[in-house]
Amino acid sequence: MGMLLEIRSDAHAERRMINRIKALVLALFAAYWVVVIVIWIADRPVFDQVGGLPPSQGSAEAAEVLTLTALLVLLSVGIVRGWRWLFWLILIAFLAGILRVPAAALELAGKIPQQGPAWYVVLTAIVGIIQFLVALRMAAGYRRAGIWGE
Secondary structure (H helix, E strand, C coil), rough: HHHHHHHHHHHCCCCCCCCHHHHHHHHHHHHHHHHHHHHHHHHHHHHHHHHCCCCCCCHHHHHHHHHHHHHHHHHHHHHHCCHHHHHHHHHHHHHHHHHHHHHHHHCCCCCCCCCCHHHHHHHHHHHHHHHHHHHHHHHHHHHHHHHCCC
16 A cells, blocks of 8 residues: 555656656746736837737736736646646647747738737747747657656
């Protein structure tokens, strides 16, 4: 009985281990958060425009940042704990990130309304490419070692 508990606790600890794929996704989430904070501090009008907020709504901006922070913390906990369903959700969302590239091209060409200034549109395209590359890495890790590369 004691041996069974040891094996279970070892398996639990192993699942919570941070491997390269988990670290990569966590680093990407941290980078997202930093970029949002930098935009919030450095260019409030863009933050309001992209967030769909009326100008100069300090409390609404803070609530939006706190909500994003809570979401990223929850996702990060799920990554560390190795939630299987979250792997698939993130994989699908990141694969869809490649769609940001043609959308950004259409925005810059004036074919669809621009969501922000040109630098922001280019940033979303770069984020989409990075997400897609991370999704490919996640898929390769899944093929090699299973969910979260475990």
